[in-house]
Amino acid sequence: MATVALEDDVVAPPPMGDALDDSAPPKRARVDSPAGPLEAAHIFRNLRLRRIVRENHNGTVAQIALMFYRPCDVGLGGHGLGGMAAYERVFDKRGSAVRAADDNSNLLVSAGGAQASVYDNENCGDHLDIMSHFDLGDGAAGAFRTCCWIRVPGDALFAVAGDSGLIHLVSLAWTREVRVLRGHAGAVVDLQPHPTDSRLLLSVGADQTARVWSVLTGACLRTYRCAGTAARFHPEGTALFVGTSAGDVWRWPAADLSGDSEGPLELTAGDGTQVVAGKRAAGAAIDCLRFARAGLLVKNTAGRIEHWDLDAGAAICSFSVRHHGIGTSRFDVSYDDRYICVGNRQGEVYIYSVESGKPVRRLAHKRSVRPVTCALFARDCRSVIYTGEGGFIWRYDYVDDETLAEWERPGESASDGGASD
Numbered sequence: 001m002a003t004v005a006l007e008d009d010v011v012a013p014p015p016m017g018d019a020l021d022d023s024a025p026p027k028r029a030r031v032d033s034p035a036g037p038l039e040a041a042h043i044f045r046n047l048r049l050r051r052i053v054r055e056n057h058n059g060t061v062a063q064i065a066l067m068f069y070r071p072c073d074v075g076l077g078g079h080g081l082g083g084m085a086a087y088e089r090v091f092d093k094r095g096s097a098v099r100a101a102d103d104n105s106n107l108l109v110s111a112g113g114a115q116a117s118v119y120d121n122e123n124c125g126d127h128l129d130i131m132s133h134f135d136l137g138d139g140a141a142g143a144f145r146t147c148c149w150i151r152v153p154g155d156a157l158f159a160v161a162g163d164s165g166l167i168h169l170v171s172l173a174w175t176r177e178v179r180v181l182r183g184h185a186g187a188v189v190d191l192q193p194h195p196t197d198s199r200l201l202l203s204v205g206a207d208q209t210a211r212v213w214s215v216l217t218g219a220c221l222r223t224y225r226c227a228g229t230a231a232r233f234h235p236e237g238t239a240l241f242v243g244t245s246a247g248d249v250w251r252w253p254a255a256d257l258s259g260d261s262e263g264p265l266e267l268t269a270g271d272g273t274q275v276v277a278g279k280r281a282a283g284a285a286i287d288c289l290r291f292a293r294a295g296l297l298v299k300n301t302a303g304r305i306e307h308w309d310l311d312a313g314a315a316i317c318s319f320s321v322r323h324h325g326i327g328t329s330r331f332d333v334s335y336d337d338r339y340i341c342v343g344n345r346q347g348e349v350y351i352y353s354v355e356s357g358k359p360v361r362r363l364a365h366k367r368s369v370r371p372v373t374c375a376l377f378a379r380d381c382r383s384v385i386y387t388g389e390g391g392f393i394w395r396y397d398y399v400d401d402e403t404l405a406e407w408e409r410p411g412e413s414a415s416d417g418g419a420s421d
Helices: 040-045 401-407
Strands: 002-004 047-054 061-066 107-112 115-120 129-135 144-152 155-162 167-171 176-181 188-193 200-205 209-214 220-225 228-233 239-244 249-253 265-267 273-276 286-292 295-300 304-309 314-320 339-343 349-353 359-363 372-377 383-388 392-398
Touching (some): 061 372, 107 144, 115 144, 115 155, 188 228, 200 228, 209 239, 239 295
Parallel strands (some): 061 144
Antiparallel strands (some): 107 115, 167 176, 200 209, 228 239, 339 349, 349 359
């Protein structure tokens, strides 16, 4: 596994505001104070490129996923239904992050080629160090397209799937594959964990089915017939939403998934409800669904993002990702439900306001020029991680004002270095 560190080669950020002005110099914010959480605007202003990792397969990294999903994050105060309270990491005297025994939020999994890698994203300072590597080439024809974490007691379990149609469940504790889910007749393009029941997994296949699986038994519990391209459970786990190749979004009930019935229960469009009508235009296929502030965020492969009020059946706001082009690029929502991070075909990542749909930060580097396939926020928003073609994983980290001031002194090796787009 080759790694490249570019701590001294960063791009100065634009000022915060409703619109971007790439020509203006960054405005210096207040010096960090230990009193209370940092404001998101200050964090985003101080993001700097701190780490680049290249996967050894040198191909496209289809998706990355951080393990900070928690089954208790439900209800009116839960993530996706208004946002969680500001999260602040706690450190011990040695500088190591202090977490509860069941908190594995330092784990990052990547899927690309016929390989999956797990990294420690938190305990190694500026580094993004590999913990485990899984080469599933013998059991997987073609490349992986998607991955996700599944919460199980005493383990960190993740799922990966792709062109073969097989869903591989891999145990980090046992460092091996523990189960294969079989049933899709085409490539699997999206995987999502259930928000309240860690025994259930949602998959979307190119065989025009979405399926809910039992992680424990490997059985398919329910099949939804649709030309799905992306899916998401409602944050309360009561329904699932499937985006289609035509740009539609359908909602189906997700209750009574005990698996007691003989064989999977099949549902069609007649059993569901269309909540978003597609535009039927080039690039209209849905590639990512997320929830924020009790609304559904819908993105298509042309880079159009719409925030829907499901109760009113109307869009709250909509906007297009700058320079997106046509292609799959998954986005993420910050833990407080206030911001979106999303990449484009030029290797840039933008942070947008969920409420207004306006850009508040652009992350760009002269070496990042290939399409971005997935972008993520760390739980405390002090890191943005993204990946794409070429096998690279990029991580921007928050840097405090005092350190930035030291970097900007004449002669300092860690300064901006005059990097430009």
